[in-house]
Amino acid sequence: MKERLMSGNEAVAIGAIKAGCRFFAGYPITPSTDLAERMSKLLPEVGGAFIQMEDELGSIGAIIGASLTGSKAMTATSGPGFSLMQEGIGFASFSEIPIVVVDVQRVGPSTGIPTYPSQGDIMQARWGTHGSHPIIALYPSSVKESYDLIFTAFNFSEKYRVPVIFISDEVIGHMREKITVDDSHVVFERKKPEVPKEDYLPFDSRYEVPPLANFGEGYRFHVTGLTHDETGFPTSDPVKAERLMERLQRKILNHLDEIFLYETFLVEDADILIVSYGVVARSAKEAILELREKGLKVGLFRPITIWPSSEKVLKDLASNRRVFVFEMNLGQYVHEVERIVKKKVEFYGKENGEIISPEEIESCILKSL
Amino acid sequence: MKTEIRLAGSGGQGIILASILLAEAASIYDQKNVLQSQVYGAAARGEISKADVIISDSEIYFPEVRSPDILLTLTQDSYDTFIKHIKLTTLIIVDDFYVKTIDKSLNNYVFSITDIALNTTQKRISSNIVALGIISGLTGVVSLDALTETIKNHFKEGVQKNIEALYMGYKIGIGGKNG
Amino acid sequence: MYTEISLDNLRVKKLPHIWCAGCGNGIVLSAILRAIERSKIDKDKIVFVSGIGCAGRSSGYVNFNTLHTLHGRPLAFATGIKLANPDLQVIVATGDGDLAAIGGNHFIHAAKRNIDLSVIVFNNFVYGMTGGQLSPTTPEDSFTTTTPYGHIEEPMNISYLAIAAGATYVARETIGNPLMLEKYILNGLLHKGFSLIEAVSSCVTEFGRRNNLGDPAEYVKFLKDKSIPFSKVNSVESHDGIVVGEFVNIEKPEFVTSYYELVKKVAK
Structure with a gap:
């Protein structure tokens, strides 16, 4: 260590x-x-x-x-x-x-x-x-x-x-x-095929995530950017195309419990929820502490996994709270928040090289009251 | 307790290195929460060199220094530039070798930083280490032991000379506090 | 001695191929497969990388580790493969558009590094897959679907560019002389460093029929008749025809070998 x-x-x-x-x-x-x-x-x-x-x-x-x-x-x-x-x-x-x-x-x-x-x-x-x-x-x-x-x-x-x-x-x-x-982190290794070489399907639809062989180990499979079937070879069969597209979605979206990472900061009693991420979330935390000094109950939702989003997590956190999104652009993640919470979301953003400061966040929230 | 420190001078004076040494000393040896940042890349190739260090007992959120508690200026240019972004209480450490004109209404602490560096190590570049000693002696925001350990750890050669420069700075820093 | 193509090297189930009747690409691919057979390289260690276009489809028909990449990028993918696992024999099949237009930058830099890749460019002077548009090698005055009034640019000389960029094995041959083509490909496979074999192929459907070369056999004969041996002109380029032969065959430090020598020095 x-x-x-x-x-x-x-x-x-x-x-x-x-x-x-x-x-x-x-x-x-x-x-x-x-x-x-x-x-x-x-x-x-x-x-x-x-x-x-x-x-x-x-x-x-x-x-x-x-x-x-x-x-x-x-x-x-x-x-x-x-x-x-x-x-x-x-x-x-x-x-x-x-x-x-x-x-x-x-x-x-x-x-x-x-x-x-x-x-x-x-x-x-x-x-x-x-x-x-x-x-x-x-x-x-x-x-x-x-x-x-x-x-x-x-x-x-x-x-x-x-x-x-x-x-x-x-x-x-x-x-x-x-x-x-230190060496405390778990490291995941890629799943390799265990079937005989002639039976290997690099895009086997029986798996959510098919094992992937290495080039050079005798599996001799094909990889293409064309729409492909389970063997990896091109196909324009809509049924096979659909099967592949569906699995690509499922293999990620069925695992949001593991994939969707986030942090909350002082949200338990909050009436106001700030959504921000990356460096802006740091400004938000400082602003939240200041606003709480002033008696306002403000909390933070910080997505660590930006994509995909968890509709459930955000919906739950946003319910019965006013929602503010702060980001250093002219409105990107706010669209995802709006799509999910389906109510009015206050937005403040800029992309001029400055970090959104705690003071800007504070004044934005104070002004809106 | 949170202290925001801005180190400024011109390229080649070792401002960035000083900020890293200060941050390392305060975080690794004094076990404080520390955040260091600097002007980066093409923007750093101009005349003025600037680096910020925030030292705190609690978690540091916002990463920028807006108006520092301590401002070190090793050149006139950097003095003139950064006194525009200070508060009334900001403690300004000034090197009289390069900074000739100061605003007397401010909280200036004038030292002969470059002269001491030249006398101690015969090298102008050591003024950054002298300045770190002064910051420690004058403000106590970082301990002398921590800076000493950091220097031992950081330099491959010239460790003794640099520690001497540090101690000289510390001594006049303490003196400055009392005087 | 004539080498048979081993059916084991073909994915027979994937045939028939998509190439038009009379297309020269089959002659190039068979030359590649015969050269591979003669090279005695372990088939499991061969990675056959291709780009986009007619030539790019070749990777689907050969029974190795095969990678059909993005338009212009086969050399970039191949560079990653070779550098990550130097034991693999990486063969790149590409077209004139894929290699010299959209992939031109990768071409120059792969040659400059002298990375151990064997590149066979199927040069048929035209974008066949998209229906006959001009390519970097389209001859001046010829007709394509985007040069309906005749082409006003001089064509690019791919072999010349490879030599200038630093390739250490460069040869050109047409499908009119498949045995020599096979020999050059074999030399390229055995050469340590960046090898480029320019296989001048035909596109009857998209180039031929717009330029009085609509008959497949006549087209091949035309390429053969237009061939000028390198030994005769001692230049990679001639306005009288297509210079064929082995242009460059030299030894220079190879990128991946040099890289891992460096690793040996610094590895902890």
């Missing part, structure tokens, strides 16, 4: 190695670059592979390829690079290849303000690809949680054969806090 002061990006790198990550491909982009730099130092030390690719299209392709050989693989990027990676994320979602994509958010759209934080990629994490498929996206709000949550990201990815988007932001990625680096 060792206490260390480190940045969020550093904690993700160190946690990833401990979670078994042995392959990283990336392309420099502020404010995620220091994560790649750290991986370039750490991976050779444990016999793993690091490669700086020619662009983000290449990076995402390389980690998918690496994952098919059985390697736990990760990349890290920010908004503009995350946009380029969407085609690969769609491929990995559809062909069910575990990968972890870290997106350290900066101000957008386009090149935006590279060194300043935002939360503008929330919807892109969910809907950035074409077609219908579920995704898992996790978002920490501290350095310690960055460390803990990267284990969860790899575990979910391997367990559910799904890309996991690890969302962070410039503040969480670069601020330094104390964490304890």
Whole structure:
């Protein structure tokens, strides 16, 4: 057990190695670059592979390829690079290849303000690809949680054969806090097939999550981004297409109990519920303490799993409470909250590079009374 | 108790390193809650270098320093810039080597930081370590022992010289408090 | 000596293939399969990676570990596979559009790294799958569905680009000479480093019928007649026809080997 002061990006790198990550491909982009730099130092030390690719299209392709050989693989990027990676994320979602994509958010759209934080990629994490498929996206709000949550990201990815988007932001990625680096985290290993090689179906619909063989171990299966049947070969049969789409949904959405992670802060007696996540949740906590000094009963719901959402959890928390959403964009997660709670939701957001401060949250709530 | 500290100077004065040493000392050795942040990347390549450290007995939520309790300025530029974002009680530590014009209405503590660094280690770059000693002696927000351990842990060479610089800073810091 | 294609290397159940009658891609694929047979590489260790387009469909018909990737990205996926598991023999089947247009950046950089991949580009001068649009290698003045008045650009020379980017094995042959094509592919498979074999193929349906090459046999004969041996012109490019031969065959440090040598030095 060792206490260390480190940045969020550093904690993700160190946690990833401990979670078994042995392959990283990336392309420099502020404010995620220091994560790649750290991986370039750490991976050779444990016999793993690091490669700086020619662009983000290449990076995402390389980690998918690496994952098919059985390697736990990760990349890290920010908004503009995350946009380029969407085609690969769609491929990995559809062909069910575990990968972890870290997106350290900066101000957008386009090149935006590279060194300043935002939360503008929330919807892109969910809907950035074409077609219908579920995704898992996790978002920490501290350095310690960055460390803990990267284990969860790899575990979910391997367990559910799904890309996991690890969302962070410039503040969480670069601020330094104390964490304890130890070996207490559970690490999940990918399920391998146990059937004879000739009977192996890489997309066997009898499973929610079919076991995945490694390339090179004799199973000789086919992987494609085309709609495919259980054997992995292309099909345009609507019945088979439907079966695959349905299973992709089910394998994630049937497991919300495990996948949906969240924190509540002083909600028990609250009349007002703040919904915020990542760095803004930290401002919210400070604001809540101030508002409670003033006699207002305010609490926080902080989704850690941004996607998928748990309708039940949010509905329960929102019932009989006024709901406020604060996020560093001009309205993204608020749409998900509105969809679920089906009542008026107050919104405050900005994407100008500044963190939403506790004072802004306080005044927003005080004004609305 | 929560103390917000802003360290400022120009690139090359070791401001970022000083903030990391301060944060490490307070968190790992003094066992406080600490949050360090700095201006990052391209934005850090300008003239002014700035880093913030929050030290607290309780959990730290909002990660930014708005108006610091302690402001260290090693250059005139950084002094002029950051006195705009202080409160009446902000304790301002000033290096008289580079900061010649100060606003006398403020709570200034003027030390010959660079001179002491030059006298102790013969290196101007050690002024950041002298400054850490002053912060410890003057405010007690971080212990001298913690800073000493951090320096021992951090530097591969020149440990003794840096500890000397730290102690010199601490001494005048204590003096500044009493005077 | 003629090598038979082992049926074990084909997914016979997946046939017939989607390629049009008279398409040259079958000749290229059979040359690849014969070369694989001759190379004696362990079939379980072969990863056959392809992109999008007609050539991209080849991965579905061969009985190895097969990966049908995204348009332009087979080299990126292949790079990840080879670097993550150097024991695997990674073969990439791609087309002129896939490799040289949308995947051009990966092509340049994979060649520059000299990563041990064997790349066979099915160059048929046209986008066949999408119905006959111009590709980077479409010859000047020829007609495609997006150059109805004739093409005004000079074509890209894929082999030339590979050489410039740093590939250590580069050869070109047409489907008019399948045995030589097979030989070059075999050389590429056995070569340690980035090898590129430009297989000049035909597209009767989409290119041929718009450019007076509508007869499959005539098309093959045309490619053969247009071939100029490299030894004759000592240049990768000629305005008189298609230069064929082995252009580059050199040894240079290979990326994955160098990487793991570095790992050995720094591993704790």
